[in-house]
Amino acid sequence: MNAQRDLIDISRIFHEPAVVDYPRGREILARFPEAERIVVPSHWNIPSLHGNAGSVEDWVRIKRSTLVLGVKKGLAMRPNGRSAHFIAPSTSNGCAMACVYCYVPRRKGFANPISLFVNTEAIGEAIRRHAVKQGPLPQPDQVDPSLWVYDLGENGDLSVDAMLCDTVRDLVALFRDIPNAKGSFATKAVNRDLLDYDPQGKTRIRFSLMPTRIARVVDVRTAPIPERIAAIDDFLRAGYEVHVNFSPVILYEGWEKDWQALFDEIDGTISDAAKAQLKAEIIMLTHNAGLHEVNLGWHPKAEELLWRPDIQEGKRSEGGGDNLRYRSGWKGRWLARFKALLAERMPYCQVRYAF
Structure with a gap:
């Protein structure tokens, strides 16, 4: 509980x-x-909250102490086909953590704290109705062998949201009772309250992982990497399907050695049961020019890792942002090398999706 209070202590x-x-x-x-x-x-x-691209001290204070409550307007499902079949309407937006590469804060202001949506019954019913209309999954695919998968946490971290209210518990219960679908969300926190939610295999939790020494620089206010790895078996025993996200993959001198060490740590920590069901997503870093400028003001050490115009190229995002990604010709080669390292160290870990 003390760790939770360090992350969130709502006063406004x-x-x-x-x-x-x-x-x-x-x-x-x-x-x-x-x-x-x-x-x-x-x-x-x-206005008094959003649009703050100032000091990180203000961001952290706001993220820890401020909560926003609203009513979700749009309840449509968005087709995905990568990590999930559909993106469900978000029950939250924003996060108490402050990962330096995160794209979400740019939409509401960089201090973007957690916004929780309170019309959760309507969101749940929209998901249920949509799943019923889908019928059975026609055939196995990269997302899942038998069920439609709905991503629940596109714009936040549900493990942290669960510290504030029972919405995540309700979502887990919802999918427990939908015969042809499961929920899915990625997390960088370890909230052991979720172990009591009884998902019965109908919720997939994806622990985001990267080499520890890099996470210490870029994954601000998140659970330590060893803690995330150690939680895999606990969540599996509690009835979750547990996958991992290798995300974001950041390239730098020595990245291969660091990832090999991480794969060895995972392999030496998790049980045979966890290995038998483990699958992964691999997501190469995408950075943003505006975020780069802001980060230079408070965390230039992180930008030494994230901003690499010598190996990156510009890409205009769908939302009109100036993003950077690893150069297309080289990105494919680096991704292939990453997969080869993974197959060498963790041959049982199937790659569901790589981008």
Whole structure:
């Protein structure tokens, strides 16, 4: 619990007026009775909170102490086909952690704390209706051999959200009762409260991993890598399907040796049962020009790893941002090398998706 308080200790809540009309909204407000409450027209536009590209001290303070509550407007499922079949409507946006490469803060301001959506019953019913319409999965694919998979945490970390309310518990229960679908989310936190949620194999949790010495620089306010690895078997025994995300893969002098050491650590830590069901996603780093400029002001050491124009090329994102990714010709070769190292050290770990 102390570790959770270090990550979040809510003293101020911005909320839309309608939040009090929802049971989940009233539940969250009651959970933090001493917190200052500030009514705002929209969770998307809070001038005193969003647009802050200032010092990281302010970001961390805001992420730890501030919560935003709103009502999710769009409830549509988005086709994916990579990590999941569909992206479900998010029950949250933003995060209490501060990974320096994260794309989410740029949409709401770099200090973007957790926003929780309180119309969770409507979100759950939208997912259920959509899954019913799909019928059985026609054939096995890279996402799953038998079930439709819905990504639940595209814009946040559900392990941290679960420290604030019961929405994640409700989502796990929802998929337990949908016969043809499972939920999935990636996490960089280890919240052992989730071990009591009884997923019965219908929720996939993906622990994001990278070499420890790099994570210490770029994965700010997250659970240590050894703690994430050590949790794999605990979550498997609790009824989760447990996969790993090797994400982001950052290239630098000596990266191969560091990843080999990580693969050896995983192999030497997890059980045979965990190995038998383990699958992975591999996601090469994509960086952003605007985020680079902000990071230079507070974490230039991280930018030495992330900003490598000598081996990166520009890519205009769908949202109009100036992103950088590893040069296309070389990226394929480096990705192939990464897969070869993984196959050498962890031959049982199937790669579901690589990008």
